[in-house]
Amino acid sequence: MLGLALTSAACAGVGGSTAPIRGATPPAVADPAPIVSGTMRPYQVRGRWYRPEEQPNYDEVGMASWYGDQFNGRPTATGEIFDMHAMTAAHKTLPLPGLIEVTNTANGRRVVLRVNDRGPFVDDRILDLSRGAAQELGLLQAGVGQVRVRYLGRAPRLGGGRPLQVAESAPSPVQTLAEPGRFWVQAATFTDGDRARRAAETLGRSATVDGGRSGQFRVMLGPWPDANAAERARQAAIAYGYVDAQLISGG
Structure with a gap:
């Protein structure tokens, strides 16, 4: 003792x-x-x-x-x-x-x-x-x-x-989607649609699968009206193990 x-x-x-x-x-x-x-x-x-x-x-x-x-x-x-x-x-x-x-x-x-x-x-x-x-x-x-x-x-x-x-996950350059003024998080990409859908189910109701183009299925979170809310979602995705999660802006 x-x-x-x-x-x-x-x-x-x-x-x-x-x-x-x-x-x-x-x-x-x-x-x-x-x-x-x-x-x-x-x-x-x-x-x-x-x-x-x-x-x-x-x-x-x-x-x-x-x-x-x-x-x-x-x-x-x-x-x-x-x-x-x-x-x-x-x-x-x-x-x-x-x-x-x-x-x-x-x-x-x-x-x-x-x-x-x-x-x-x-x-x-x-x-x-x-x-x-x-x-x-x-x-x-x-x-x-x-x-x-x-x-x-x-x-x-x-x-x-x-x-x-031990290497920090450096944020990737902000990508752009079609809808202006909205923010998404790309949690992960897969070549297998079933794996992408299982990942989306794990991440909750805001997660969807965008895909199939060029054989890539993207697990997307959002959208959110501001970057701060999207960044909180990105950090949550990192906590779930998706360390390459990145912020995507609608421009």
Whole structure:
């Protein structure tokens, strides 16, 4: 419980959706580390109770923060030593140690992280990142940002964290459609019409399939009357794993 107590102080002071993430496959863990039993007991921080449990279908979108120098070298909730440069994270209730996939919804960067700590104990945040993880996700300067977190399962005895997609998705040049003053988002293109229709169903009522020309089926979101609304839809599409989603203007 010493690691938990230290982490409670650390994470208090710093800062869904269920669609599959494209290209995400759980890493194979041949020799998983045992779950640290002490970390699975209910615990209380600032008058609020938390109840860790197995959550094989955990898939949430929320805010993440990061912690670094002040706690570097201290024990985490599992007893492992916190290395602020390692690819690790803290979560309130997932099994420890475990693996999660984290996507920065603003830029599409994705990482696999080892969860070995408890926190953050701030109401609007679901995850605390190590400094190294925040850097890979592009959250180091902002300090706080929206992420999608998916539980992958048990962690190996050592490590397990790694970048999956580190290059930011640069917006493509704005394309033009026929209807002036309207904005769309092109979430993805497919050569298979059935795949395009399944993607549109995943993305909701605003999604349609435009296609067949030149063998390409485009999954389109919208239209919206202003670019800000369309940009929010583009970011939502990125959160669903369509990292090449691009804004299209009607001119």
